[in-house]
Amino acid sequence: MRVVIAEDLALLRDGLARLLRDSGIDVVGAVADGPGLLAAVEATGPDLAIVDVRLPPAFRDEGVKAALELRRRRPGFPVLILSQYVERTYAAELLADGSGGVGYLLKDRVSDVREFVDAVRRVAAGGMALDPDAVSQLVAGHEEGPLRRLSEREREVLSMMAEGRTNQGIAAELEITPSGVEKHVAAIFTKLGLPPAETAHRRVLAVVAWLNP
Amino acid sequence: MAAGHGSEQTLSVAVSAAAPARPPISAARLRRFGAEAAYLALGLLSGTLAFCVWITGVTLSITCALLIVGLPVVLATFALFRLLAELERKRAALVLGAPIPSAYRAHEGHLGRRLLGALSDPQSWKDLAYLGLFGVVGFVWGTIWLTVWAYALGSLTAPAWWGALPDDATYLWFTLDSTTEALIAPLIGLVLLPVAVLLQRGLAVSQAALARLLLAPSLAARVEQLQRTRTAAVDTAAADLERIERDLHDGAQARLVALAMDLGMAEERFDRDPESARELVGEAREEARRALSELRDLARGIRPSLLTERGLAAAIEALAARSPIPATAHVDVAVKPAPAVETAAWFVVSEALANAAKHSEASHVSVWLTRRADTLRVEVVDDGRGGADPSGAGLRGLAQRVAALDGTLEVYSPRGGPTVVQASLPCA
Numbered sequence: 001m002r003v004v005i006a007e008d009l010a011l012l013r014d015g016l017a018r019l020l021r022d023s024g025i026d027v028v029g030a031v032a033d034g035p036g037l038l039a040a041v042e043a044t045g046p047d048l049a050i051v052d053v054r055l056p057p058a059f060r061d062e063g064v065k066a067a068l069e070l071r072r073r074r075p076g077f078p079v080l081i082l083s084q085y086v087e088r089t090y091a092a093e094l095l096a097d098g099s100g101g102v103g104y105l106l107k108d109r110v111s112d113v114r115e116f117v118d119a120v121r122r123v124a125a126g127g128m129a130l131d132p133d134a135v136s137q138l139v140a141g142h143e144e145g146p147l148r149r150l151s152e153r154e155r156e157v158l159s160m161m162a163e164g165r166t167n168q169g170i171a172a173e174l175e176i177t178p179s180g181v182e183k184h185v186a187a188i189f190t191k192l193g194l195p196p197a198e199t200a201h202r203r204v205l206a207v208v209a210w211l212n213p
Numbered sequence: 214m215a216a217g218h219g220s221e222q223t224l225s226v227a228v229s230a231a232a233p234a235r236p237p238i239s240a241a242r243l244r245r246f247g248a249e250a251a252y253l254a255l256g257l258l259s260g261t262l263a264f265c266v267w268i269t270g271v272t273l274s275i276t277c278a279l280l281i282v283g284l285p286v287v288l289a290t291f292a293l294f295r296l297l298a299e300l301e302r303k304r305a306a307l308v309l310g311a312p313i314p315s316a317y318r319a320h321e322g323h324l325g326r327r328l329l330g331a332l333s334d335p336q337s338w339k340d341l342a343y344l345g346l347f348g349v350v351g352f353v354w355g356t357i358w359l360t361v362w363a364y365a366l367g368s369l370t371a372p373a374w375w376g377a378l379p380d381d382a383t384y385l386w387f388t389l390d391s392t393t394e395a396l397i398a399p400l401i402g403l404v405l406l407p408v409a410v411l412l413q414r415g416l417a418v419s420q421a422a423l424a425r426l427l428l429a430p431s432l433a434a435r436v437e438q439l440q441r442t443r444t445a446a447v448d449t450a451a452a453d454l455e456r457i458e459r460d461l462h463d464g465a466q467a468r469l470v471a472l473a474m475d476l477g478m479a480e481e482r483f484d485r486d487p488e489s490a491r492e493l494v495g496e497a498r499e500e501a502r503r504a505l506s507e508l509r510d511l512a513r514g515i516r517p518s519l520l521t522e523r524g525l526a527a528a529i530e531a532l533a534a535r536s537p538i539p540a541t542a543h544v545d546v547a548v549k550p551a552p553a554v555e556t557a558a559w560f561v562v563s564e565a566l567a568n569a570a571k572h573s574e575a576s577h578v579s580v581w582l583t584r585r586a587d588t589l590r591v592e593v594v595d596d597g598r599g600g601a602d603p604s605g606a607g608l609r610g611l612a613q614r615v616a617a618l619d620g621t622l623e624v625y626s627p628r629g630g631p632t633v634v635q636a637s638l639p640c641a
Contacts, residue, residue: 011468012470012474015471015475016474019478084466107470110474110477112476112477137534
């Protein structure tokens with residue numbers, strides 16, 4: 001797998017590149033700003049971009065803007081956003097097109113190398129990886145519309161789907177059978193009124209519905 | 214001219230304070246005495262100047278105001294009056310402890326508008342009144358002061374010089390032509406000395422009171438000014454918080470992420486490559502150390518720990534001891550000022566010492582902190598080559614910090630030196 005990194009602090013850029021290479025992931029580009037990211041993706045055609053939220057020149061949300069632009073040019077291009085803080089708003093913006101391939105993690109998560117690399121691979125494959133912190137912000141927020149119809153258990157399942165877990169993973173965590181999880185997932189899809197489609201895509205749409213109540 | 218005048222006061226204060234000051238005469242008293250003398254001596258000069266300028270300016274203005282082409286002359290007169298009034302406000306610091314704040318309305322635009330602005334600003338007319346009065350008072354007060362001191366010191370030293378007088382010369386009310394009389398004269402001097410000291414106090418205080426009465430801004434102007442500085446203070450606080458957030462984000466937080474990353478990688482490697490894992494743990498420890506040191510610097514930038522733990526004098530002395538250029542600190546602050554004032558004073562000294570070390574090529578720096586009445590006065594004087602730029606980021610930041618507390622910061626630094634950084638911080 002080939003990735004491009006956009007991170008302005010050399011300390012973290014180099015560390016991240018080393019960590020990924022250690023895990024057998026090919027880092028084909030490491031840049032420090034938004035335009036650099038767009039150019040590097042054009043030039044190297046990677047499978048995924050890992051992007052810091054704050055990038056030069058203003059160190060506000062240039063990383064998110066660059067990622068959105070990237071996905072506008074290449075719909076569904078997998079992007080993993082890394083940040084010191086997670087904001088529900090950014091997650092909602094990135095997932096808004098409903099095409100998946102979005103990760104949004106706290107930088108701290110890189111310390112668990114195996115889980116981080118898992119998340120990288122999952123996002124590259126079109127899946128999701130929302131940080132548990134972002135998910136807990138969602139749980140804490142008030143819910144309106146169809147979300148109110150979800151049961152307690154269904155919400156738990158939905159939040160794990162947002163983190164990017166598979167049905168097996170959710171089953172293990174909640175100590176229920178995989179078929180039990182499947183039933184909850186199907187109920188979520190129905191209650192949120194999601195049209196029949198490929199399951200992975202519906203999972204993304206369910207989370208989008210949650211992010212944009 | 215403004216800077217030159219300001220420097221004289223500043224330096225005279227520093228020099229008088231530098232005189233040996235052991236009990237029974239305390240340093241603070243000696244300093245005040247010197248300041249009063251300097252105040253009256255300068256008043257003699259500036260009073261004479263004010264008298265000439267006032268007569269000329271008023272006469273010219275009245276004559277020229279009748280003609281449209283004369284308007285620039287009127288405007289120039291008001292500008293000159295304003296300049297003199299500003300100098301007088303600064304001179305008053307010698308007695309009042311801090312310069313009298315000025316608060317003119319801001320006027321921009323073409324000549325006519327500026328003229329109208331100057332004419333409609335009540336402070337312009339108060340300046341006019343002050344300079345007219347002061348033209349007489351400054352000269353008369355200064356002359357009385359000079360005469361009394363001349364007689365006091367002259368009488369004390371009479372035995373040394375009476376022989377040089379012509380035979381029928383009158384001294385005070387008697388002819389000084391015998392040894393007995395020459396020995397009585399010093400007794401008169403002894404009486405005159407405390408009179409001279411008290412009179413000097415009275416003259417200086419009354420002159421400064423006149424200045425405060427006419428040159429201090431009206432209540433409305435003062436409110437306007439406070440509003441302005443308060444807005445600036447709020448902006449400064451917001452900017453400080455943003456800077457701290459950014460420093461944390463790019464500093465300690467990033468280091469801790471790198472540390473976590475190193476530890477994560479080490480964990481993965483321990484089984485297959487223990488040697489490189491050990492190396493990573495070493496790097497992680499180094500990152501932890503740097504994160505700690507960045508946090509420490511950040512905390513120090515908010516409020517120096519010694520200030521919290523030991524107070525102003527200890528913190529300023531520690532700054533002086535740390536200065537790369539030899540520095541001596543004289544802290545005479547009996548009543549502890551508010552924490553915000555202490556912090557501001559500390560930053561003024563810290564920044565001034567750092568600037569001196571970077572740019573001044575000085576061989577020595579003196580730091581003075583004195584609390585007189587409700588004002589904490591901070592002075593950092595070096596013997597370097599001068600030329601400091603008050604509009605630089607560091608000094609501008611200091612000026613904002615000081616203005617936020619309703620204080621004033623003045624930097625006097627001609628080419629060739631010396632550099633004097635002086636802050637007055639109200640403690641009331």
